[in-house]
Amino acid sequence: MNIAEELAGHPFCAAMTSEQQAKLANCARQQSFRKGEFLLLQNSQAEAFFLIVEGQVEIKVAQVSPGEAPLETLGAGEAVGWSWYLPPYRWHFDAVACQPTRVIAFDADCLRSLMAKDHDVGYAVTSRLLEVVAQRLQATRLQLSDVYGAA
């Protein structure tokens, strides 16, 4: 499957036109990570944005406690990272592949330039990204509220 086909089949791009998907494809490449390999490292420059096609990724906070328990796991159809979108463009968390993982990786500079030049693409990406952020915030609130108690 080529990158345009993979983008077309990914939920993040589902509401976008094929023209918008084609423009995004110019900033994207297919990439694979082995189990244990980092997609992004806390405090490093946020140079990419990832859409998971296959596999699983753990989001972790580094240097919090021994063992770095994951905050969340992300799977196929989900997006990884939004720090590439906001200055100072540095990752706030670690993301590590906990299974062999295949992604669509966007070059952050290319994507930001495209979004600045083409506001339709910019709006489509921003609104989708906002949806992802809102879902994560909602999920985090639920996780923190300890809805289950003990079991």
Add this chain to the structure above:
Amino acid sequence: MVPESQIGVSPVPYRITAMRPELESGEIVTWRLQPLESALPRFQPGQFNVIYPPGADEFPGLIGGDPESDEVMHTLRSIKPADASARVLQVGDVIGLRGPFGSPWPIQQARGKDLVLVAGGMGLTSLRSILCHAMRHRDYFRKVYLLYGTRDPMNILYRDDVIAWERRPHLHVQVTVDRGGAAWRGNVGVVTKLVDRAPFDPAEAIAFVCGPEIMMRFSVLALQKHGVSDERIYLLMERQMKCVIDSGDKRPPNLPEAGPIFRFDQVEHFFSVREP
């Protein structure tokens, strides 16, 4: 079998044949029970019994066992008032059971469809009996999806069963925890994310949801977003259940008027009521 005229009237004696702590903390215990003489009528998944521990108040308990077995299984949280007694009960002791009561999960409607079971915490108890049923009758459903969320890996109920279910090809089992430890290699996050990822066909799916209200509310949103229509979503509203003894009804005490299982559109209004 208990005579029909006596069903639900008097407690029927059952002996505790096994007692297993579900969590290391001992807060939750599963009892396996066999009738001393006459057995209660077979329950349907989703129903409950009223449990009479000797010397303590009765309380309702969802039935989690195999609906086609005479053995009755109850998984109980030890913080209920009667549990002061429940904790000291031993294997071999006799308790009373009255039931089964309540509306069951509409399993017949799920025949030939994808059956999506969304469980949160103790909510797995009621859905466990459906899994027992599905394993006996694997051809009844297209595929069964168990999406189970709980607080952390230490709070996974029926751990051995979950491992066994994961190995069954016709069951799609996904577990997630709100807080994973360093050793946990499974999903971390809310159970609604499992709904997003599960590859069921929303047009051919029926969903049964059981857990805390807030978890059910967000699970319904995820199911709706996935394309499951409201009339195919059922919820177990155990915590909203009131007994008819409170309403002055003349039926036997504690026999529920309706429920505890409802179609989502019948109880939607509960989810917009603010807690006092």
